[in-house]
Amino acid sequence: MGRLLAATVLAFILYSFSLFSLPPTEYQVKTALIYNFLRFVDLEKDSYKNNNIVICSFNNNALNKEIQKLKGANVSQYVIDFQEIQDDDNLEKCSVLIIDKRDDHSLRKILERAYQQKVFTISDIDGYGEKGVVINMFLKDDKVKFEINTEASAKSGVKISSRLLSIAKIIKSINK
Template sequence: MRDHLKYLISLVLSLCLGLASAHASIRSEYEVKAAFLYNFTRFVSWPHTENTSEPLEVCVFGDDPFDDLLDPLRGRKSQGRELQLRYPGDVTNLAGCDVLYIAQSQSRNLDELLKLAQQQGMLTISDLPDFVRKGGMVGYVKQGNVIRFEISLKAATEAGLTINSRLLELAVRVVR
């Protein structure tokens, strides 16, 4: 039990500090969210990616709240795949995304985006209120001043994705 607790603490620290090398310390809400986003890619498996030479496409759709905070992800590896960032201008350009961050500016298109993402096996992430309850896979939630996340295992499974149990243990809530 004690080793399990130590492991969880070290995993949380690595999740929070995954991008800290690019910054002296994690200062803002979106720095934490960017670090989480990178680390989510390390604990999710896509069925169509047996070839690790294919890049892992991280797409931000809508008004980008991260500014340049995701730039350190470019070229980093996750599960042997090089991360690439894209900022599609419309829904027709979402094909090929492995990870889809849905910005708050896209709340009115949420149902359409979630349906498309499920069909194409994309991991969906957002900080929209009740994102997981509405069918998203990973939703950022604030608890006081702390950023946490919820996971819909049901939505991920329906899209053909597998989420590692170590990540599920860190979620504040898992929808099955």
């Protein structure tokens, strides 16, 4: 009888999982946001690589596992590609660069290269918007919000739609 009861309870618990909608993880929401950013920005012509939007991200970024699921998705006439890169790789092949947490010196170096190559930079690290990343995502009250650095977007040749600007926090670089 005990076993029967245990089996019933177990079955109920397992079955009941199917009744609920799944809560997205932080990284899933961030990835969906990145996909939406691409829908609402215009990059410079040269930044589209053979009709592809190439998202580059440094290896070891915890977001990569989610972001690579965007591979093959369409944004208007473009197809999303994903590449993991090393610190010293050339950014020429990248349309978008996801920036991970690093020290200020190496961040500055990477941003300079990204501005030069007109690469659209995105990050999810506190304070990185003010340090010069175009769109930075952050958590507020357990929700993922984002800020746009308009100076950085001008430098990177990224035109941002008013729809994005209207819901983002608009910030400027802090010169140090």
